Amino acid sequence: MATRQKKAATDVNSDRWLLLIYKVPSDSSRARVAVWRELKRLGGFYVQQAVCVLPDREELRTGMEKVREKVTExxxxxxxxxxxxxxxxxxxxxxxxxxxxxxxxxxxxVEECDTKFVKEIEFERFRENYTFEEAEEIRQDLEKLRRWLAKVEDRDWMNAEGKELARAKVLDCERLLEEFEADVYERTEGKI
Structure with missing residues (x-):
């Protein structure tokens, strides 16, 4: 374990970190949640309550400054x-x-792909709901998955496990949707 920890410490591509320590009024859970949400959106790691760290990168520094403004507001x-x-x-x-x-x-x-996305297509096939509107709704779900994956990859500064599996699952969802869309086209082409 110690060897893995030493390797983890040396894998980092930055030896500088941004640290934010903040305090918001305790009577407002809305304020605490607003700050937490912004820091998590940046990819912040909480060392402890109200103490957040990020790698020192210009875009993250700018983001931290905006969070500080929010804290002050x-x-x-x-x-x-x-x-x-x-x-x-x-x-x-x-x-x-x-x-x-x-x-x-x-x-x-991965869980979202396996449970919601795949099950949605299976359910629509079971219902024989082969409509353009349904295919379009499922395509919007695929776009959400793609955006989510892109955000996670953008915040994955330390090369976490699971990236390749998540990419593969999103590609599987794309393939399933293309097959469903082809079936929708075949079933509705003559009805137009």
Whole structure:
């Protein structure tokens, strides 16, 4: 395990980290959720409550500044630091945390493909609901999956496990939809 942790710490392509420590009024869960949502959207890893870290990248730095503005608007306060000398234990915690976070997101995409998307097409085939409108609705679901995968890949700075499986599952969904659309076309072509 120690060897894997040392490897994880050295795999990082950045030795600089952005750290945000913030406090929002405790009487407003709306404020806490708003800040949490923005930091998670950036891909932030929570070291502990109200302490979030990100790799030091220009677009993330800009995003963190916007979150700080949000904290201030909500009546809170924050401290924003750039960490340049992070110990091995903290480095390992950050890298493993980011990898775990991305791996969970990839697993959710796989689950979404296997449960919702595939089952939807199976259900429409069972109902014999071969309509253009249904095919179009399912295509929108595929586009959502593609956008979600792209967002997760953009935030996967530490090369988490699960990326290739998630990509393969989204491709499987695309193939299933193309087959369904072909069936819709064949069944409706003569009725137009």
């Amino acid at each position: 909500l009546g809170g306060s924050s401290v924003f630091l750039t960490l340049t000398d992070v110990g091995e234990d903290a480095q390992t915690q950050f890298v493993d945390g980011f990898r775990s976070q991305s791996a969970k997101e990839y697993a959710e995409i």
